[in-house]
Every structure is written in C-alpha cells, then in structure tokens.
Amino acid sequence: MERLYLGIETSCDDTSCAIYSDERGVVVHRTAAQLEHLRYGGVVPEIASRSHMRTLMPLYETVMAEARVALASLAGIGVTNGPGLTGSLLVGLSFAKALSYAGGVPLVGIHHIEGHILANALEGPLDLPALALVVSGGHTQLMHVEAIGRYRIVGATRDDAAGEAFDKIGKLLGLPFPGGPAIERAAREGSRDAFDFPRSLRGTGTYDFSFSGLKTAVRLRVESLGALTPSLASGVAASAQEAIVDMLVEKSVLALSEARVRHFYLAGGVAANGRLRERMSEALEARHVPVSWPRPEYCTDNAAMIACAARHHISAGRTDGLSLNTFPRGALSSWA
Ligand SMILES: Nc1ncnc2c1ncn2[C@@H]1O[C@H](COP(=O)(O)OP(=O)(O)OP(=O)(O)O)[C@@H](O)[C@H]1O
Ligand SMILES: [Mg+2]
Numbered sequence: 001m002e003r004l005y006l007g008i009e010t011s012c013d014d015t016s017c018a019i020y021s022d023e024r025g026v027v028v029h030r031t032a033a034q035l036e037h038l039r040y041g042g043v044v045p046e047i048a049s050r051s052h053m054r055t056l057m058p059l060y061e062t063v064m065a066e067a068r069v070a071l072a073s074l075a076g077i078g079v080t081n082g083p084g085l086t087g088s089l090l091v092g093l094s095f096a097k098a099l100s101y102a103g104g105v106p107l108v109g110i111h112h113i114e115g116h117i118l119a120n121a122l123e124g125p126l127d128l129p130a131l132a133l134v135v136s137g138g139h140t141q142l143m144h145v146e147a148i149g150r151y152r153i154v155g156a157t158r159d160d161a162a163g164e165a166f167d168k169i170g171k172l173l174g175l176p177f178p179g180g181p182a183i184e185r186a187a188r189e190g191s192r193d194a195f196d197f198p199r200s201l202r203g204t205g206t207y208d209f210s211f212s213g214l215k216t217a218v219r220l221r222v223e224s225l226g227a228l229t230p231s232l233a234s235g236v237a238a239s240a241q242e243a244i245v246d247m248l249v250e251k252s253v254l255a256l257s258e259a260r261v262r263h264f265y266l267a268g269g270v271a272a273n274g275r276l277r278e279r280m281s282e283a284l285e286a287r288h289v290p291v292s293w294p295r296p297e298y299c300t301d302n303a304a305m306i307a308c309a310a311r312h313h314i315s316a317g318r319t320d321g322l323s324l325n326t327f328p329r330g331a332l333s334s335w336a
Contacts, residue, residue: 003075004067005314006099007307008056010092011084011112012137013043014300015055019067020307022075022315026122028066029304030059031297041177042167049087056095071103076319078310081109082327083138089326097322106319110309112301113139113332116267118148118312119294119305127263127290133252135276136268137163137178140209140248142255145265148312149336154255155207162244162270165211169240172222173233184273186237194235195221197243199250207255214243245276249283256287266293269300 002023009016009031018029034051037043064071079096082089093109100107116139117132131154132143140157160168163180170179175186197217200210218240225232252264264284270276271293281291298304313319316336 003311004069004073005307005310006063006074006077007303007305007310008060008077008079008092008096009112009115009301009303009306010052010056010088011080011082012088012301013037013048013051014302015052015059016301016303017056017059017063018303018307019063019069020122020304020311022311026304028063029297029302030063031302032059038177041171043085045085045087048085049091052088052091056091060095071099071105074103074105076106076108076310076314078108078110078306078313080112080115080306081324083112083329084326086326086328089328093324093326097324101322106314107322107324108310108313108318109320109324110306110313111332113141114151115305115309117143117145117151117265118309119267119298119302120265120292121148122294122298122304122308126265129259129261130263130265131252131255131259131261132265132267133248133271133280134267135162135248135270137161137167139268140211142207142251143332144259144261147336149316150334151332152334153331154258155209155251157209157211159210159212160215162209162211162248163268165215165244166270168215169218169237172219173228173236175233175237178269180270180273183237183241184275186234187241187275188234190231190234190236190238192238192242195239197221197239199243199246202247202250205254207251207258209247209251211244211247214240241273241275245273245279248276249279252280253283253287256284256289261289264289264291266291267299272296272299
C-alpha cells in the first residue's frame with residue numbers, strides 16, 4: 001500500500017511543505033520564499049521566524065488539500081531540526097510535533113544536510129556508494145555516502161561556504177541578494193579570464209576548501225577599480241565564479257581516490273549553478289564517474305527532500321519522540 005510522508009522545512013528563510021509518496025515520488029511541494037529580507041541584504045533571524053509562523057499553517061493546509069490526504073493517514077512526518085536558525089527551526093519543529101501528537105503520526109527529525117543529499121533521491125534510487133558535494137549557503141562538504149544513513153565527511157571548507165562566497169562577492173558587486181544566481185547571470189556577459197583570482201589550497205593533498213582568500217582578493221580588486229561599470233562587474237563575476245568552480249572541481253576529482261564510488265551527486269543551492277554542473281560533468285565523466293544533481297527547485301531549501309529523508313528513516317524504524325529538540329549547528333553523522 002502506498003505510504004505518504006509530510007516534510008516540513010523552516011531552517012532558514014524559506015517556509016516549505018511537501019508530500020512524498022514511496023510509490024509516486026513528490027506528490028505536492030510548495031515553498032514560500034521570504035521576500036522581507038531583501039531590503040536588508042541578508043536574512044534577519046527574527047523576521048524569518050515570524051514569517052514562518054504566518055506562512056506555515058496555510059502552506060500545510062494547501063499541500064494536504066492538494067494531495068487529498070488526511071493527517072491521520074500519513075505514514076510519517078519529517079521535520080528539519082538542525083542545523084539552522086534556532087527561532088526558525090523551532091517554528092517548524094513545534095508545528096510538526098503538534099501534528100504528530102494530534103494525528104498519532106510518527107515523527108522524525110532530519111538533519112538539513114542529509115535532506116540536501118537526498119534531494120538526489122527524489123526521482124529514483126541513489127547509485128551507491130557515491131560522493132556528494134554539498135554546496136550551499138552554510139556548507140561546503142565532500143561526503144562519502146556508503147548507503148542512505150551511512151555518511152563520512154571527506155573534506156570541508158575551512159572558512160566560508162561556497163554559497164556564502166557567491167553572496168558576499170555579489171554584495172561587493174552591488175548585485176541583488178542572493179548573490180549566486182545574480183553572479184551566474186552577470187558572468188554570462190563577462191570573460192572568465194578578465195581577472196586572475198586565487199585558488200586556495202590548490203595543488204595540496206587536502207580535500208578541504210577555502211574561499212576567504214578569494215573574497216578578500218575580489219574586495220581589493222573591486223576597491224582598486226573605482227567606478228564599477230557593468231562590463232567590469234561582469235568580468236569580476238565571471239572570473240570569481242570560475243575560481244570557485246575550479247576549487248570545487250579540483251577537490252572533487254582528488255577525492256575520487258579516497259574511496260570506490262559509482263556516482264557523484266551535487267547538492268545544495270550552489271548545485272543550481274550551470275557552470276559548476278558543466279565543469280563537474282566534464283571532469284568526472286572523463287574519469288567514468290556519472291554526475292547528477294537535483295532539479296533547481298530541489299537544490300535550494302525545500303521540504304520534498306525532508307519528506308524523502310523521513311521515508312528512509314521511518315522505513316528503517318528510526319523515529320523521534322515529542323522531546324525532540326533543535327540544534328543550531330553540527331555535522332551530519334551516520335544513523336544506519
Ligand atoms: N545559480 C546559482 N549559482 C551559485 N550559487 C547559487 C545559485 N543559486 C543559489 N545559489 C546559492 O545557494 C545558496 C542557498 O542555498 P541553500 O538554500 O541550499 O543554502 P542554505 O539553506 O542557506 O544553507 P545550508 O543549507 O548550508 O544551511 C545561496 O548562497 C545562493 O547564493
Ligand atoms: Mg539549505
């Protein structure tokens with residue numbers, strides 16, 4: 001019999017609910033982005049949690065109505081309980097607990113990064129063992145995925161996340177927030193060789209990343225340019241994007257020697273970047289490792305990936321009680 005799972009995601013500034021079926025995949029998915037933050041150029045935690053409180057209930061009602069499912073007939077509820085903004089996480093977790101209690105439905109807390117990785121499992125089973133590169137606003141990690149629930153961090157950023165580098169460079173260039181999509185657009189008009197930006201940790205044996213040197217180099221260069229014409233800005237965007245992609249590709253290729261893998265998955269918001277996808281495919285497919293990534297709406301924060309993760313936890317018998325708490329930070333560890 002078909003089993004339906006509700007996913008709830010409120011870890012940062014997107015409110016999202018989804019219904020996932022173990023037979024049909026994503027049945028309904030709705031994400032409401034919080035536009036209130038745009039005028040501040042970044043996420044304001046207090047505004048984020050208040051906005052989740054206003055949006056979550058109607059969003060939940062919409063997905064349940066569209067999926068034509070009653071609360072008590074759900075097979076489980078998955079909710080992101082960390083890492084993220086505590087106030088935002090608490091809104092989602094409290095709501096999920098209330099639903100679980102009222103409907104007598106099993107509840108499971110999902111690590112947000114496991115959600116991003118399992119966004120790749122929304123349209124079919126993962127090809128495992130695999131390497132996954134999680135590139136988002138708060139994380140840059142190379143992860144060995146032995147099986148669903150068995151994860152090992154192979155490399156990680158020592159400072160900024162790749163998405164954070166895109167966002168900060170976007171800000172330096174006066175582009176709208178978030179910087180990633182804006183830089184990708186601006187980069188189409190510029191030359192990748194316009195400026196020579198550093199590739200930190202290049203040629204070293206480590207699988208770690210570092211983006212803070214690039215950010216400083218871009219800042220110094222932008223300051224030295226004086227008036228930033230659109231053509232200079234697109235040159236900076238294209239050259240900085242290429243530097244970020246170079247670093248991500250180099251360490252991903254290097255990490256292939258770490259373990260036997262059948263597949264390489266991109267995950268997280270930066271996985272939406274066309275140049276990253278193109279370069280990663282070229283580099284890894286030349287080494288006979290197929291590369292894939294989630295659809296754009298499942299790269300950034302969404303509840304479909306959380307519902308999918310819940311399906312795997314609950315079918316493996318892993319659930320949480322109503323004492324489940326949030327956690328603001330902490331690496332993904334194995335549970336299976
Ligand atoms: N096309 C793109 N190119 C590059 N970066 C992008 C693109 N689209 C989105 N991003 C970046 O993705 C990030 C948002 O991704 P995501 O929603 O996964 O991060 P987050 O949830 O804030 O962080 P985390 O998942 O680590 O907690 C932002 O930094 C944004 O600039
Ligand atoms: Mg995220």
